């Protein structure tokens with residue numbers, strides 16, 4: 394009798410913790426969903442495009458987008474859980490190391506344009522949420538070509554990263570900076586030096602040119618300079634980021650991740666805008 398009741402209690406505890414675990418993983422997945430469909434927008438590179446250059450949502454994160462640069466021809470890999478052509482055999486820890494440190498399970502280094510220098514700021518919790526999301530996606534078979542680099546890749550992107558906390562949204566500026574990092578805004582909006590590296594001393598000054606089927610687009614100055622966002626209202630900035638339209642309602646060209654940034658929630662948008670307004674004003678491209 395005693396034994397049975399112990400067993401019952403044990404079962405009950407197991408059942409309860411099962412429920413708790415279920416809820417925990419649901420919350421994790423929901424956070425992953427929000428990040429991936431909102432500010433983090435990995436799909437802007439890892440989702441295939443149709444022949445008009447629009448995201449092919451049905452093909453998920455199965456990769457294939459090609460990036461041409463004088464220094465490399467890179468292809469975004471398949472990051473769906475397909476075991477043959479995707480990341481299906483990678484453990485959570487291996488995925489974490491790849492995303493935040495740029496090192497694959499075989500020890501090789503992931504090259505540009507994968508924005509590792511921004512992803513190394515991802516918190517442990519948000520990284521777990523992104524991994525939970527990746528693993529919950531349907532596996533899609535799509536073999537992607539290997540990238541080739543006509544330059545040496547760095548041996549690594551810095552020391553191993555661990556124990557990163559998510560900043561509280563109550564500290565708007567710190568949180569806004571965190572969001573700008575994980576949304577890799579400055580990967581496009583910082584000017585680049587002649588060696589191709591980001592000119593972080595002129596953060597947000599714009600000036601990079603993006604050629605594509607759309608012609609050419611020029612990353613704008615998003616600092617509070619008069620050639621930047623000085624005279625823009627918060628509503629106008631939010632509309633530019635979410636809907637991809639300027640103050641006159643004219644549509645911007647790719648490759649900014651409007652299809653995902655449109656889902657950035659109001660708290661996060663306010664923090665992002667506060668962060669942009671806190672940047673030192675810079676002339677366009679960082680040059681007078």
Ligand code: HEC
Pocket residue numbers: 433434435436437438439460467468469470471472479480488491492497502503504505506507508512523539540577
């Ligand atoms: C600006 C484009 C871009 C963005 C944004 C981007 N990636 Fe990548 N990613 C790439 C490219 C290109 C490679 C391949 C680089 C190479 O061949 O060395 C890559 C490689 C990877 C790899 C290694 C896969 C393999 O099989 O080698 C993983 C995992 C990965 N990305 C996950 C992510 C996740 C998760 C995000 C969002 C948090 C993300 N990427 C955002 C372009 C991008």
Ligand code: HEC
Pocket residue numbers: 573576577578579580581582603610611612613614615621622630633634639644645646647648649650654665
């Ligand atoms: C993949 C590159 C890329 C990324 C990532 C990116 N942007 Fe952009 N952004 C651009 C380009 C290019 C334009 C201009 C497009 C055009 O003129 O058609 C632009 C335009 C803008 C504008 C309009 C400014 C103006 O003066 O008209 C704002 C605001 C902006 N980006 C903010 C952001 C923020 C904030 C983030 C991160 C959440 C971000 N961008 C991420 C490439 C990017």
